[in-house]
Amino acid sequence: MRTPPPPARPRPGRRDRPLGPEDPRRLAGYRLLGRLGEGGQGVVYLGRGDDGGLVTVKLLRGGAAAGPRARARFVKEADAALRVAGRHTARVLAADVAGDRPYIVSEFVEGPSLQHIVEDEGPLAGGPLRKVAVRTAGALAAIHRAGIVHRDFKPGNVVLGPDGAKVIDFGVARIADATPVTTGPLGTPSYMAPEQIEDEPVGPPADVFAWGATMVYAATGRPPFGTGSSAAVMRRVTSHRPDLGDLQGPLRDLAARCLDKNPAARPTAPQLVRALRDGHGPAPKPRPKRIPRYRWRMMLALAGVVCLGFALGVLI
Numbered sequence: 001m002r003t004p005p006p007p008a009r010p011r012p013g014r015r016d017r018p019l020g021p022e023d024p025r026r027l028a029g030y031r032l033l034g035r036l037g038e039g040g041q042g043v044v045y046l047g048r049g050d051d052g053g054l055v056t057v058k059l060l061r062g063g064a065a066a067g068p069r070a071r072a073r074f075v076k077e078a079d080a081a082l083r084v085a086g087r088h089t090a091r092v093l094a095a096d097v098a099g100d101r102p103y104i105v106s107e108f109v110e111g112p113s114l115q116h117i118v119e120d121e122g123p124l125a126g127g128p129l130r131k132v133a134v135r136t137a138g139a140l141a142a143i144h145r146a147g148i149v150h151r152d153f154k155p156g157n158v159v160l161g162p163d164g165a166k167v168i169d170f171g172v173a174r175i176a177d178a179t180p181v182t183t184g185p186l187g188t189p190s191y192m193a194p195e196q197i198e199d200e201p202v203g204p205p206a207d208v209f210a211w212g213a214t215m216v217y218a219a220t221g222r223p224p225f226g227t228g229s230s231a232a233v234m235r236r237v238t239s240h241r242p243d244l245g246d247l248q249g250p251l252r253d254l255a256a257r258c259l260d261k262n263p264a265a266r267p268t269a270p271q272l273v274r275a276l277r278d279g280h281g282p283a284p285k286p287r288p289k290r291i292p293r294y295r296w297r298m299m300l301a302l303a304g305v306v307c308l309g310f311a312l313g314v315l316i
Contacts, residue, residue, distance in 0.1 A: 016046040027057050028094060028103050046108065055093060060102040071102065078104050081170045086142030088135045090168045109166045114218055115155035123221045132165045133215055133251060134276045139167040140211055140269035144204040151202060153210035154191040155217050189233040190223035194261050197234045205263035211272065212258025220245035224259060250279060
């Protein structure tokens with residue numbers, strides 16, 4: 001009797017789920033194999049080209065019926081991803097944001113996310129932790145050099161592929177200093193900077209804050225401001241000191257600097273890269289006092305009362 005062959009084992013790094021009846025089977029010239037994920041903006045599929053290569057295909061939710069804000073955000077995502085050139089980010093291979101089925105095709109990075117590695121195998125340490133730190137800091141440096149703010153850097157958006165860590169998903173990225181097309185904070189609460197939560201201007205320092213939080217998670221298995229409801233986590237981000245756990249050495253000092261509530265006091269991504277390669281922290285920055293937006297409003301209101309009182313005094 002012939003022994004049947006063993007069942008095929010899933011390829012390492014494949015994170016897709018089966019297609020549903022409503023999912024397309026082909027898109028942008030690629031055969032779709034499964035779903036990699038989905039969110040409020042769209043669905044991300046795993047695709048295979050005629051040459052056998054794997055890609056990710058992100059399809060805008062709603063297609064031609066998508067509202068102008070959703071389409072504008074999708075255009076900004078494509079523009080952001082196309083502008084970033086670096087060895088440590090997933091490359092965009094093609095995009096069509098004007099047709100009936102707007103899509104973005106990107107390089108598929110074979111491997112598990114940092115989130116899954118820590119969940120399944122425990123925190124990183126030593127050389128592996130340092131390599132992830134250097135490569136992700138390099139990715140942020142490339143992103144910021146292109147004038148982009150990622151705004152959702154987190155362990156789930158760091159994929160550990162055969163060539164090392166790469167940063168993926170520019171779903172909420174936008175051009176630095178550009179007017180946002182949506183209102184309210186965007187991102188993942190455990191890795192959002194205080195200025196994101198307080199709906200203040202967001203720039204590269206917010207990504208640096210998220211990098212620090214991600215490194216704490218990678219080294220300890222816990223985000224520095226804990227878990228729980230979004231409201232509770234965001235309250236701790238804005239008012240509590242981070243819990244760095246047993247993170248040690250220069251990386252602990254760097255993470256602490258990155259998690260400063262004041263964005264002006266955080267190092268830049270290029271400074272992080274140099275510090276990690278040199279084995280020491282960047283020179284301290286001056287710490288201008290950061291005044292949250294709600295305090296500015298209180299101060300302006302108080303100034304208005306004082307001015308009104310002065311004017312009434314003059315009239316009397």
